[in-house]
Amino acid sequence: MRFKPLAFILSIAITLSIGALGGFATAQSVKTWYPLLNKPSFNPPNWLFAPVWTSLYILIGIAAYLVWVKRDQVQHFPRTVAIYFIQLILNLAWSFIFFYLHEIGFALAEIIALLIVVILNAVMFYKIDKWAGLLFIPYILWVSFASFLTYNLFILN
Template identity: 40%
Template sequence: MKTKWRLAASIGVPVVVGGILGTIATKNAKGEYQSLQKPSFSPPSWVFPVTWTTLYTTMGIAKYQFDKQNKTDTLQRRVNTAYGTQLGLNYLWPFLFFRWNMRGTAFIEATLLWSAVTLNTYYFNKRSKLACSLMIPYISWLTYALRLNYRTWQLNKN
């Protein structure tokens, strides 16, 4: 029973907190986002919440898989730091991009996010190939999102 609660918490924290903060950050932003010039490869708006819910779920499962080893060591501390950093950066980005219209700063922050996720994935790989594999879609999406953020910023500099 304890493992089910750990799994639920590992998934629930990123999904629930990400959903709440994402909703707050993007409140009243839909109209403005629709009016922005966007690159041709920009997806429809509904793709973002579906994608982020999926990614938050898989990153939570990945963290759970890594944590199942129950080792308190340097690697565990590094993972906890990298994972916490990536979550914090993930939660900050929609505020920068949508709420505060700081798209250039959001791009720089997203680059840091990509780096934190990549480092975290590297650490996961040291103990759990499954945890590492679960992070690959996240890195792929962030790579795409970086390009999307950059092009949107460039198209709307004025």
């Protein structure tokens, strides 16, 4: 299969754009509200989140590209695209719910839904392209950790 640079760049740009939108929701609260929360001992330092999420968004974009180039071979491609965009929307929504609205309990429920959809997305991608599915493993692990962290923030606050 021939490499398609524009599709590759667009796939990554879409996910990084979602991350940037989430960053806007997060930016102010990271300086004002978030430092005031009681946090568990395993809470990562704030500087870690941006590089982790940037790396994850790039992996997610690469996975989307690998699936997109095989779209003509996929009978359920529209459903796959729908699940992909649902997980991106849920990903973005968490930042707004947690950091903008300061609704930790709602954010906990939302991130559990996100985790379920991310796993579903990974399985769907894996069935189309093994590497696309495997590229979701770090994302699944991070959202699992973020879910546990959100749970602890909810309990502590």
